[in-house]
Amino acid sequence: MxxxxxxxxxxxxxxxxxxxxxxxxxxxxxxxxxxxxxxxxxxxxxxxxxxxxxxxxxxxxxxxxxxxxxxxxxxxxxxxxxxxxWADGRPLYASHIVAAQDTAFDPADLPALRWGWTVRDSQSGYHAPRAFLASLPRPKSPVTAIGPLLNPNGVVDAVAAGRIDVGAIDAYAWQLLEMHQPEVLAPLRIIATTQATxxxxxxxxxxxxxxxxxxxxxxxxxxxxxxxxxxxxxxxxxxxxxxxxxxxxxxxxxxxxxxxxxxxxxx
The missing domain is CATH 3.40.190.10 (Periplasmic binding protein-like II)
Structure with missing residues (x-):
């Protein structure tokens, strides 16, 4: 069998x-x-x-x-x-914080934006961006978080549709898309990259x-x-x-x- x-x-x-x-x-x-x-x-x-x-x-x-x-x-x-x-020759990965190509966001803006997440048990799509956000100075108002978006493609679609301002994409998934489907990533840009895990x-x-x-x-x-x-x-x-x-x-x-x-x- x-x-x-x-x-x-x-x-x-x-x-x-x-x-x-x-x-x-x-x-x-x-x-x-x-x-x-x-x-x-x-x-x-x-x-x-x-x-x-x-x-x-x-x-x-x-x-x-x-x-x-x-x-x-x-x-x-x-x-x-x-x-x-970002792998540094080791079994590591990270998450890219991404936004639409035509936006002017920078890392200082991130706490006030609408964030997309994939699923709650995902390191790259949920926990890594939360840890990154927790390291930044934040406004008193709650962060707007939208999900579940299921996977990196869901984040790409949500950014393209204007449902979210930023989201996290597994850096290895981004690499695969960049190698084989770069047109998917063309509307996006990387604002920041999280710590490797x-x-x-x-x-x-x-x-x-x-x-x-x-x-x-x-x-x-x-x-x-x-x-x-x-x-x-x-x-x-x-x-x-x-x-x-x-x-x-x-x-x-x-x-x-x-x-x-x-x-x-x-x-």
């Missing part, structure tokens, strides 16, 4: 999804583990995907991963290392046998050692996959709690 593979978190468009499908096909062949690619398209909850007992490989945001008890988390396989400067990681169900996990993990970690693997990675803006530092994700709930304290009821 095949295990399921899904790139839902970074399916920013049909071309990019095809590239992920290609990576999963390569992973299946190289590891010897049969994988069936599924879409699990929005608005289907990602939590349902991560809980599937037949999950072989899928992206999982670090925040919900860190909020689960250690004995209930999916198994960490590998973490992507982007070629973008551990990147979403590839996970498998805890129910998978140890030998299955080992085969998938080892294949991902050595992807950059072959010409074919490097080509696939390059098409996705990646240098390699790294072994995840699981303990590094444990700081994310603490960061969120500090933002809660500083923002109080503002958002």
């Amino acid at each position: 095949a295990l399921v593979a899904c790139s839902r978190m970074y399916n920013v468009g049909p071309k990019v999804r095809g590239l992920w499908d290609g990576l999963f096909a390569w992973l299946s062949e190289e590891s010897g583990i049969r994988l069936e690619v599924i879409a699990h398209a929005a608005p289907a909850p990602l939590s349902e995907l991560w809980a599937r007992p037949d999950l072989g490989v899928a992206f999982m945001c670090g925040y919900p991963f860190s909020c689960l008890p250690a004995n209930e988390r999916p198994v960490a396989l590998a973490a992507p290392v982007s070629t973008a400067p 551990p990147v979403p990681l590839l996970v498998a169900s805890r129910r998978q046998p140890a030998e299955v996990v080992a085969a998938l993990r080892d294949t991902l970690l050595r992807a950059h050692h072959s010409a074919q693997g490097r080509s696939i990675l390059a098409s996705l803006g990646l240098a390699r996959f790294a072994a995840p530092d699981v303990a590094a994700y444990d700081s994310l709930p603490q960061r969120a709690q500090e933002a809660d304290r500083l923002l109080a009821a503002a958002w």
